[in-house]
Amino acid sequence: MLRKPLLLAARSTACRRIVERTPVTRAMVHRFVAGEDLGTALPAVERLAGDRLVTLDFLGEDTKDRTQAEGTVLAYEDLLAALGEAGLGDRAEVSVKLSAVGQFLDRDGEKIALENARRIAEAAKAIGTTVTLDMEDHTTTDSTLGILRELREDFPFVGAVLQAYLRRTEADCRDLSGAGSRVRLCKGAYDEPESVAFRDKHEVDKAYVRALRILMEGEGYPMVASHDPRMIAIAGELAAANGRGADDYEYQMLYGIREEEQVRLAAEGKRMRVYVPYGTEWYGYYMRRLAERPANVLFLARALVTR
Ligand code: FAD
Numbered sequence: 001m002l003r004k005p006l007l008l009a010a011r012s013t014a015c016r017r018i019v020e021r022t023p024v025t026r027a028m029v030h031r032f033v034a035g036e037d038l039g040t041a042l043p044a045v046e047r048l049a050g051d052r053l054v055t056l057d058f059l060g061e062d063t064k065d066r067t068q069a070e071g072t073v074l075a076y077e078d079l080l081a082a083l084g085e086a087g088l089g090d091r092a093e094v095s096v097k098l099s100a101v102g103q104f105l106d107r108d109g110e111k112i113a114l115e116n117a118r119r120i121a122e123a124a125k126a127i128g129t130t131v132t133l134d135m136e137d138h139t140t141t142d143s144t145l146g147i148l149r150e151l152r153e154d155f156p157f158v159g160a161v162l163q164a165y166l167r168r169t170e171a172d173c174r175d176l177s178g179a180g181s182r183v184r185l186c187k188g189a190y191d192e193p194e195s196v197a198f199r200d201k202h203e204v205d206k207a208y209v210r211a212l213r214i215l216m217e218g219e220g221y222p223m224v225a226s227h228d229p230r231m232i233a234i235a236g237e238l239a240a241a242n243g244r245g246a247d248d249y250e251y252q253m254l255y256g257i258r259e260e261e262q263v264r265l266a267a268e269g270k271r272m273r274v275y276v277p278y279g280t281e282w283y284g285y286y287m288r289r290l291a292e293r294p295a296n297v298l299f300l301a302r303a304l305v306t307r
Helices: 003-009 014-023 024-027 039-048 066-085 109-126 138-154 169-173 201-217 229-241 259-267 285-293 294-304
Strands: 054-057 092-096 132-133 158-163 180-186 220-227 248-255 272-278
Touching: 003 285, 014 024, 014 285, 024 294, 039 054, 039 066, 039 272, 039 294, 054 066, 066 092, 066 109, 109 132, 109 138, 132 138, 138 158, 158 169, 158 220, 169 201, 169 259, 180 201, 201 220, 201 259, 220 229, 229 259, 248 259, 259 272
Parallel strands: 054 092, 054 272, 092 132, 132 158, 158 180, 180 220, 220 248, 248 272
Antiparallel strands: none
């Protein structure tokens, strides 16, 4: 019931102003966001990298400002250099939202996003790590997959996210299940119309399993991004049924969610990667986390009334 209004609020500038200015919200945000800058996020990454892998997201999305897009690229270049200096090139990669590096700019947006993503991929290559393109709402899917194809010609280690709730995703999984491809499969976090997406939770779960089966049967590297115990169990079964060893796929979860399960999977010898966002542009990311779990809204509401 709360999912739709929260996802609408995630794109509202007025709501953003209110939420960002509430001191108590900022405290709640730290459950999901590792820090507002690299200096505060890096210790969290170093701690996680002890037993898990990491993917870092410099927060930001939907920019219409070329200078801001340039700032995001510079932040990723600094981040990758810092990961290299900390000797984390084999434990940490980066996740990039193309809308943060120019995809929505009025003039030549896609071209600028491609060039900016190339610079990030070059910096990743220099420290021997990988890049994954996050997936945003369905209006961006074709553009993001097109940019992925171009990037992979020079940087074959660049992967992408597919969202099980989209009706097109099984076909996209087939296209991207070849050797060398890296696909993160998630359920999907945006408010999508019935015409392009399954909206019923059970339909989405069934679609997730169908898509995962295609990826596990393929020759690429599946990245199982879910906190759902059933999806995690099914992923293990599908991997075993397809003769995949522990290094032939990985699990992924978000920073601050089901940490005990992350530790358990890592202790079992599974590849377990944590998605670590940091930066000041946390609003949209935080609202999507609230929308995924109404209990998170209750925590926030309780904090607001007891402050
Ligand atoms: P659900 O059925 O939603 O949740 C299963 C259980 O997980 C819940 O019962 C609860 O215990 C726990 N849980 C889930 N969400 C929360 C939460 N917010 N707070 C507390 N507990 C929670 N989506 C995109 O659209 N594009 C992306 O690029 C993208 N990248 C992602 C990267 C990673 C590594 C992960 C893990 C998710 C990503 N997502 C992305 C989000 C994803 O689409 C889902 O919205 C989110 O993961 C919730 O789905 P679930 O599979 O965990 O299952």
